[in-house]
Amino acid sequence: MSSELLINVTPSETRVALIENGVLQEVHIERQAKRGIVGNIYVGKVSRVLPGMQAAFVDIGLDKAAFLHASDIVQPQVADDTGQAAMPRDIRGLVREGQLLLVQVVKDPLGTKGARLTTDITLPSRYLVFMPDANHVGVSQRIESETERSRLKAVVAEFVDEQSGYIIRTAAEGAGEEELKQDARFLKKLWAKISKRKQKTRKEGRVYEDLNLSYRILRDFIGTDLERIRIDSKLTYQELLAFTDEFIPQMTSLLEYYPGERPIFDMFDVENEIQRALERKVMLKSGGYLIIDQTEAMTTVDVNTGAFVGHRNLEDTIFNTNIEATQAIARQLRLRNLGGIIILDFIDMQNEEHQRRVLHSLELALSRDRAKTNIHGFSALGLVEMTRKRTRESLEHILCSDCPVCKGRGSLKTVETVCFEVLREIVRVNRAYDADEFVVYASPEVKDALTNDEFHNLAEVQVFIGKQISVQLEPLYNQEQFDVVMI
Known part of the structure; x- marks a missing residue:
């Protein structure tokens, strides 16, 4: 199966399309003003502890408080009387209001929900995932050869100490000892920098930001069967060349600059596919x-x-x-x-x-x-x-955003329904206030229905209340909007 990545870059937006056998399979979009925050590390302040939910709300400097569940909090294990590792189960034994925590985002804010957090920090690189709170080595299940698993584990075990562990990624299969050592060295340097920033920070805020979409895509697609990666921005192409030369040399040859006059997404019908999606x-x-x-x-x-x-x-x-x-x-x-x-x-x-x-x-x-x-x-x-x-x-x-007319319902009240609402409103206002005449302001569809010769209900209401009712067009009103005004 032939696969390729198309990277479309503008100053305010980056879009990536995964094409498999000529068919669009995935679209990733990152807007500069609304960058995803998964993988970012923050110093957060516990704003509220919720024992009933076994969770806490944590302020990390965003509009919405983030959510931290008790199961996502890593604590030093202490042995109980039986010799088994004991860990407090109650959220109140794990965090307290006002406490500063180092947390990582595992899920972006979705809809009305804030970001999901964990205190189990991880830092990914080409071949390894660094775990500062662990002291063991794990191996991706996708590496099936027991011989290769044992070799990789033996190599990486040399980098482990009391305050660091690693997970060996699928892309590490066949990697040499020096390459793994470089990754481990890079991750330890990065963690030292994050730890230093944390010590200097006295309030909530970001201490580490994950790579932008273009870099992240290359990192995440290491080891996949890609034939080429086309980029329509010369600057981004040169930046990715430097990035792959240093960190992912096996992907450097896949990079291609696309200078064509026709937009890269139009050439592969990606724009139309996005609309259909x-x-x-x-x-x-x-x-x-x-x-x-x-x-x-x-x-x-x-x-x-x-x-x-x-x-x-x-x-x-x-x-x-x-x-x-x-x-x-x-x-x-x-x-x-x-x-x-x-x-x-x-x-x-x-x-x-x-x-x-x-x-x-x-x-x-x-x-x-x-x-x-x-x-x-x-x-x-x-x-x-x-x-x-x-x-x-x-x-x-x-x-997309919710339709301003139906408010996300996906349907509108019928013209007939709105007409009967207008009539009920006239009767209600007439009973509550003393008025000589009523004027109804409504959308074109509702006005036409109310004044239609076949719609006798308006005339019947006029007779019922004994007052004149006129209907005026309000072109800017949607089908459900109307006003009943007393004169």
Whole structure:
């Protein structure tokens, strides 16, 4: 499978697209004014302890207080009477209000929620992840060779001391001792710099900022099967060349400067794909389609046969549509960066073998997703429940905001509904106040409906209250807006 990265850079925004076999699979967007903060390290001040939630709110200098759960707090282990390591379970035994803590962001603020924090600090590099509060060596499970795992562990064990441990990343497979030593040396220097800043800091604030998107993408894609990385900014290209020369030499040859007059995202149809990724409906090649709805609690995906009628029988038509849908669902989850709880409503299948094959197809389709996913099989209602790890905002939340008319409901009151609300409001105001005449200001659609000859209700209300009612056009009002004014 051929893969390449496209990096589009402007002074205020960086966008990265992952193309696999000519098809857009992932989009990463970072705006200078709203940079993601995952990986950043802060000195935070505990502003509130919540025993009922076993958590604390921590002020790290952002608009919203961040969230720190008791399970994300690392404390020195103390042995109890049995010799077992004992650790306070109650949040009140772990932190106190006003306390300064060194914390790291593990999840960006999402919607109305603040950032999620941990005191288990980690610093990633090319081959290693540095853990200042550990003194052991872990190895990525993706390195399968026991011989290689043992070799890497033996090499890295030499760098471990009482106040530092390491996780060996997948990209370290085949790396030499000198390369691993350079990584360990770099990470220890970086940690020393962070520790020094922490000691000088007497109030909440940032002490370390993770790399920007262009650098982060290169670091995170080490070891993946990339053919090339195209960058449309000469300055960013030169900066990334210097970065890869020093830290990731094996990726230097993949970098290409794209000087074309046609925008790089237009050349690969990325712009159109991004627009399509914001729509509810996703068409399948067979004629079937998906309906994707993202809500606060979960994301639902509904599979429909649509215009696909099949060639044999109904059961085969349903099965083939569901198999095709698994590929589209896996791509859409990555492309839209949908996370949390996801409910998949496949077309009902009576054949258990078909259900098993659809689940297997879904697992295979999700195997290339770098975000962790868990599939829980078909429920009693025939729904597939799954989760996908979410650490940043979805594409829709980055690019869109709630509709100012429907306020995120996704629907408007009908013109008829608004007309009856107007009539009820007139009667209510008439009972509360003494007025000789009423003027209704409404949107074009509502005015036309109220004054339509077929709509007799306005005349009936005039007779009922015994007063004149006139309707005036207010072109700037949306369909649900109106005012009833007394004269």
